[in-house]
Amino acid sequence: MQAKSRNARLSRGILIVLEGIDGGGKTTQAENLLRVLRAEGYEAACFREPSDSRWGRIIREKATAQDSLTPEEELELFQRDRRNNVDCNLRPALAEHKVVILDRYYFSTMAYQGAKGLDPQMIREANESFAVIPDLVFILDVDPAHGLQRIEGRKRRDLLFEREDYLRDVRAIFQSLEGENIFHVDARRSAEEVSGDLTSIVLDYLEFFTNDG
Secondary structure (H helix, E strand, O other), X not given: OOOXXXXXXXXXXXXXXXXXXXXXXXXXXXXXXXXXXXXXXXXXXXXXXXXXXHHHHHHHHHOOOOOOOOHHHHHHHHHHHHHHHHHHHHHHHHHOOOEEEEEXXXXXXXXXXXXXXXXXXXXXXXHHOOOOOOOEXXXXXXXXXXXXXXXXXXXXXXXXXXXXXXXXXXXXXXXXXXXXXXXXXXXXXXXXXXXHHHXXXXXXXXXXXXXXX
């Protein structure tokens, strides 16, 4: 693909979401995609959920202990954190016509809290009543045993979410998600192979909204 100029300007902001169970490589791919887009001349920003809001900090604190929150409490915290992220980070960056990369979004809430008995469709409708609808969603798929093996060396473990039996149910919900903007990506492959797939899809998509300066 032909390289972009250093001031490739989008006609509007674009939101790209990376999803999947733990160990799928979302953070690595978000960083890779951010680097590629900036090299191609796009203004790009990267955020994550939970964010650094006070609700996000509570989630991360509670996540180190199993069963420290009920599914309903988890849902409330994630949605409060997401509202803040949407208002303070996503909408302002999109208003500046940036490509916004987001490491987890409401699809994770559908999958993780849905696997604990809440209705994924209810969660989706509640979130889409206030959240920005993403342009592209990449679900990085990996077997739970493989994913947990990849993150085994982490200093911090989220016992509230990182259990193999639970992650099998989470993965099943992710695998059930469909839509013309949702791409299921085999994340068992090397980071370079996965990055190549994501980059190709994203750059082709951005062509429709790009004005080279």
